[in-house]
Amino acid sequence: MKRKPEILSPAGSVEGMKAAVLAGCDAVYIGGSCFGARAYADNPNQEEMVEAIDFCHLHQVKIYMTVNTLLKNQEVREKLFAFLQPYYEAGLDAVIVQDVGVLRFIRKHFPSIAVHASTQMTLTMGKGTEFLKQYSVTRIVPARELTLEELRLMRKDTDLEMEVFVHGALCYCYSGQCLFSSMFGGRSGNRGRCTQPCRMLYQIEGRKGKNSAGQYLLSPKELCNLIYLPELIEAGVDSFKIEGRMKRAEYTAFVTSVYRKYTDLYFALGKEGYRQYLTEHSKEWREDLRCLAELYNRNGFTQGYLEGLSGDFTKRSGAKKGEMLAEKRPNHGGVYIGRVLSAGKREVTYQAEKKLSAQDVVEFRNERQQTSYEYTLGKDVLPGQRVTTLYQKGCRIKPGDSVYRTKDAELLEKIRKQYLEKKMQSAVFGKLAAEEGKKLLLFLETEKDGEKISVKCFGDLCQKAEKQPATEEAVKKSLNQTGNSSFYFKELIVQLTGNLFLPVGVLKKLRRQAFAQLERKLTERFRRNDTIFAEKEAEEGKTRKRQAVSLSASVMRQEQLSAVLECSAIDVVYLQTEQLAAEELKQAYHRIKASGKSPWLAFPVIFRAPVWKLFEKEWEKEEGIFSLAWDGYLIKNMESLHFLTEVLGVIREKIRLDYNMYVMNQEAYYFWQEQGIGKLTVPLEASEDEIEEFSFLHGTECIVYGKIPLMVSAQCLYANTGECVYMDSDKQASSVFFQNQKGTEFLSVNYCKYCYNVIYQKEPLFLEDRDGRWERWGIPSIRYVFTTEGGKETAEILAGRIREKTQTGHFEQGIM
Structure with missing residues (x-):
């Protein structure tokens, strides 16, 4: 049987973190005060984060911090070190990272911490991830779009840990490839x-x-892969990740407890025993699914892409992609509880099909699932009971409308009592020794990770009792009043020699001091002191060279290519492969060569296993597209880099990174230089000032026209x-x-x-060359990107006659 996967829970707040730990997670992921992908969560400040690290380690839970955004040059130079240092030294277990510049920075300054490659890196294959190990990467979080078969293949191709989302919100877009929020509102998902x-x-x-x-x-609907736990375990997944840092602590606690429960059952019972358990306890299974839906769902759940396409979350079945979408409402769908029987001008009557509780929130919806009215119940309701309530003037409710519960007050209260209000204490062995004239001594011992850890704490000198001496029973009673401390006495031995005066306050003070001493000893095991205060590297090329600007064009269609070949100013042509067949690509290559321009092949945005096979077949052909002497290659992902260098044997100097490889800072540029790649494309989210900064970097190309x-x-x-x-x-x-x-x-x-x-x-984006700024800044190359344009429109654009309305993207105002 495979190794038991870690249950990795979200912590959008300190309360959420504690809820996850109390519910049985193995690890939590949490954001700090900056640089995390959930900037609007109730993220802890520095003091709270250090306390959270200690809390998790006291309870044998790992804690990972999200630094899974793109950082600007100034942020890396001036803020990142000071931000990470206290958490690194406190014993943070890992950092989740998107920006390759941050990868390099962490390896340079914080050498003994693990790094997890975020799903924001859009990793779709194990191939090409091995080189990340040199940057302390121990785990990859693959794109959520992968199938079970692709996950199995990834497990074969790499021994890096594999973390997979199993529950929570899904993005419509591949994570790390979305510019929608950025371009509409200026708030970047990156x-x-x-x-x-x-x-x-x-x-x-x-x-x-x-x-x-x-x-x-x-x-998309909410993801729920509870039914797929056995397959994910057998596929070799190392960590089950629950999404939900923006959700309430009760959600975190219950979802964690459910995935903990069924993962443990699978490993306790084995494959056949687990299957039998689900059959015999189908009512319990359905109730757990109902509770998950009560806490949060979007028009139900989806299994995501594990079967390629997805359908009903309660059974394994493929379905159309559209069934993954919550088209009728974008937020919590609640649980259906009945239908409206009658509706007057201000009064509505419905019949409850489920038991309802006081403080439940009930919502009425029309046939399009739009909310007509909602209210909070004032009393309990039994199944089958009719309920009549007044509703606000102007609301439209009619017989047959659906009734949903969007807040289950009884369930939330049950979760609060079971997890949020529960004390979490570790067992310790204690021995108190007291003898007249000697210092009071409390010895504590506990076991963590198979290691016995102990402390001795001395108190005041013991004095003889003048009246009532201390008894073993009374001393134990005082010491066992551990309250909200981190420990409780599993066994406590009290040795009293002589008739002693031991005040209750003295005993409690000694216990508090001993517990604090044990806490320090337990957490100090995780402390680090190997931070490297390295000097800043000199920035690349301080002198800007004024140089002639080279023009390139990216095309998807033959008619676009014809227009580009007619333009004498174009030097480089990138051939996109999405809409051109292999024979057309070969013909296009020869046309470009004959025109005296430079032919480059542009690889797909997403390079998954089926695309790899497609390209591999083309490579095996004697006269395939890879038999041609391309001048260079434009890549948009790590998998393409691996295919080019390891399969085709392409030298790295012939490779250019596209805009979505996100070289946002100097460290990212150095990262790619270490991989032998010096040609890059300015990210589409870069501002005018940031583009000017890139002019110092050799091999920079800037997109000046194209649909974003x-x-x-x-x-x-x-x-x-x-x-x-x-x-x-x-x-x-x-x-x-x-x-x-x-x-x-x-x-x-x-x-x-x-x-x-x-x-x-x-x-489309269009950045005019005002006052020769590209040449003045020293940008060596600019690019026109053609997608849906026809041949005539392409020619007009290249001639400077752009007829439709254009925009400047983030050129004039950068991203937040």
Whole structure:
């Protein structure tokens, strides 16, 4: 049998952290006061975080801190060291990281801490992760879109620990690839400030699909993979991660307890015994699922992508991708409890199908699941009982409307009593020795990780009693009043020699001092003192060289390529492979060569196992696209880098990182230099000042025109809102326009060849070359990115005649 996975719980606050520990987690992940992906959670300050580290270690729980955002250059230079140092020295177990610059910084200054590669890094294969070990990475958190088969393959390809999300909110977009919140509101998900545009209403334009009316087209249901625990265990997953740092402590406690319970049952009973247990205890299983839904669900649950596509969360079954979406409402769906029997102008009557409790929140919904009215129950209600209540004027409720409970007061109170109000104390052996004329002595001993740890604490000199001497029973009673301390006496021996005067206050003071001493000894085992106060590295190239600017263009279609080849100013052509078949790519290569321009091959945004196989087959062909002498390669992920260097044997000097490889700071640039890669693309979230900073870096290219990719998703908006038009052609791409409630338009394109969907902002980015700034700044290359443009439009854009409205992205105002 495989190793038992860790139960990793969210801690959006100190209360949430303690709730998770009390409920039986093995580890918690928590954000500090900055640099975490949940900037709006009730994150602890420095003092609280150090206390949290000690609390977890006292209870044999690991604690990981999220530094899983992109950091700006100034933040790395001036803030990161001071931020991490106290937590590192206090014994923080690991740091969860997105930014490769942060990876390098941690290895340089904090050498003995483990680093976990965040799901924000969009890792989809084990191949290509081994080199991360040199940066103290011990664990990877793969993209949530992976199937069970892909997870099994990842386990074969790497011995790094594998952490998988099993419960909680899902993103529509591959984590780390979303610019939607950033471009609409200036709050970047890559900076922990996502405004959740995926939870907003959208409307499809010009289609009569099932979602043509305004619905939550980008809002996934909550993930619940409880049914898949055996498969995930057998796939070799090392950590079951629960999402929920923005949710209440009761949620954290109960979800943790459920995953703890069924994981322990599987390892106690074995595969067959576990299956039999679920059969014999089906009522208990269903009740646990009901409670999970009462705490939080979005139109039910989904199993995510484990079977490739997903459906009913109570059984294993594939389904259409659209069934993963909570199209009718974006927030907590509650649990169905009945239907409206009658409704007057101000009064409504419904019949409860479940037991309801006082302080439950009851909600009435119309046929579109929109809330008509909600109220808080004043008394308990039995199943089958009719309930009549008044409702506010103006609310529309009619017979047949659904009634839901969105807050189960009885369940919340039960969780509070069972976990949140529960004392968590570790057992200790104690021995008190008292003898007249000698100092009072309390000896404590406990066991942690198989090691016995003990302390001796001395008190005042013992005095002879003039009247009533202390008794063993009275001393034990005083010492056993441990209150809210971290320990309790599993066994306590009291040795009294002579008739002694031992005041209760003296005994309690000694116990407090001894407990504090034991706490220090237990937590000091985790302390570190090997911080490296290294000098700052000299920044790259302090002198800016004015140089001629090279122009490049990225194309997806033949007609775009024709227009680009007609433009004498273009030096480099990037061929995107999403819509061009292999033969077309070869023809395009020869056309570019014949024009005297430089042909580069652009790899896919997402490079999963099926894409790897597709490319591997092409590599095996004698006259395939990889037999051509490409001048360079543009990559958007780690997997492409591994394929190019380890399979094709491409030298790293011929590789350029695209915008979504996120070189946001000098440390990230040095990271890639250490990998032999010096060519990069400025991130699309960079401001004017930040782009100017990049001019010091050799090999920098800046995108100055193109539709901004707001999301890259494994979902297909076209198929979800109508019939799929994929005809098994690697040229095929389907597209659909949609808009938000303000009328802002977006374009969704599904690239069927690689099975991902890209949502573009309709207004393209365009950064004019005012006063020759690119040459003045020393930016060596600028790029035009063409996606949906036709041949004529491409030619006009290259000639400077852009007819549609454009935008400047974050050029004038940076991200928060």
